[in-house]
Amino acid sequence: MRAPYGLNILDNCLTCPVREEHLFCNLSVHAGQRLNEIKSTAVYPKGAMLFIEGQQPRGVFLLCTGKAKLSTSSREGKTIITKLSEGGDVLGLNAVISNRPYEVTAEMMEPGQANFIPRDSLLQFLKEHGEVALRVAEQLSRNYYTAYEEIRTLGLATSPSEKFAKLLLSWTTKTTQTDGSSQVKLTLTHEEIAEIIGTTRETVSRLFSEFKKKQLLALKGSTLVIRNRLALEKIVQS
Amino acid sequence: MRAPYGLNILDNCLTCPVREEHLFCNLSVHAGQRLNEIKSTAVYPKGAMLFIEGQQPRGVFLLCTGKAKLSTSSREGKTIITKLSEGGDVLGLNAVISNRPYEVTAEMMEPGQANFIPRDSLLQFLKEHGEVALRVAEQLSRNYYTAYEEIRTLGLATSPSEKFAKLLLSWTTKTTQTDGSSQVKLTLTHEEIAEIIGTTRETVSRLFSEFKKKQLLALKGSTLVIRNRLALEKIVQS
């Protein structure tokens, strides 16, 4: 089965490769089948908007493949990116549950597939399957936790260098080698990094220069190499 | 029935004056009775800590009377207040549901009464009463929304004056007179206001001076009078 943008389509949640790990992905057979009935699937190109901040919630998106960024903007055009999402994440859940406008904009950064569940169908589904409602509550409280991480970063970590170091570390917690170095493929522009840590493009550029000079990191093509993890951790809690 | 600190004790959720409005306060008779069985109640003085950031979640607190502030701090001692809670609010819900440490510290600002529900009892209760689990999910998503408001304020509203104006407006949305003026009792210190908007005590003091000079507000004793709401709104979105 082929699709636009050169992707393979996953047409069944029951055989989805990420199904073990995430919300809606490891349900009872009965609930899983019901879920399959009420969802539809689509493939989105880079730059596609799944939903936009302020829109009434139409439903939730289960991101299967690809990457998306969640962001919120002020009227004057300043933007902050609050989360980068990958396969398995559920987008739009809060807006749907509370029936308030989407609090963020979800834009595809890499093409990918997402399942869509309309709001009414989901709420009905949750009423029928009370055990899933509790899992939804758990997911929401996890979202809340990450939101609080964001609040702490924005409100307590003062300097851009501290936030930058924090971000670098968050990228490499999973991929650390035994010698303390680690590598990450760098897919974000400086502008996007600036929107994550709440500063300007120029400052990010200078931070890269500064950290390179201090031997904290290096760049091999588009691959970021962390050279001195301990020094970064010291900056974070300084 | 009398209690310490000159407060009347409410000994039954079924007759609580705020019961109509909030989570856990308008349940079916059966659920309500069950809730009464698993809760305990206590009265707290000013300054009492209901729970502290980082502690394992013991349970949730239903604040009946009094006021509490929720805050989070960095190792270096910088603190931000993320929410002011009043009667009817549920504190600690996220930590209990997700079984992670409390993400904030809850401290009583005015003496008051709170009901306590141990974690295990609550989870058991939610399993027995699936309809309440969905209401918990709704509450969590509301919490999430207010967290996002905070993120926007911290990340997008740049200058202290903008955040200050925003805070003033948030205090007076409920109490606006027809002539555009409004009054609020001011119970916070400058220090606390500074911790809400993420600045210093001195800056808050200067902001008060500046806004008074610009006829945006006035102080009658400890009562804050908003004199020019439109100008404040202009500052916010400037």
Add this chain to the structure above:
DNA sequence: TTGCGCGTGTGATCACCATCACCGACACAT
């Protein structure tokens, strides 16, 4: 080739606000 858009590097400048310092007002206890 030329032009264009985009991402990046970097210098110069300047407003803003955190910080330090100090003072006065007030409440409260002894």
Add this chain to the structure above:
DNA sequence: ATGTGTCGGTGATGGTGATCACACGCGCAA
């Protein structure tokens, strides 16, 4: 009356990061 603690006002100063400006390299299309 005298201390003590908390709170609020305000001046001086310095660092920092946003802003503006410009140049470079690259991919891509006409």
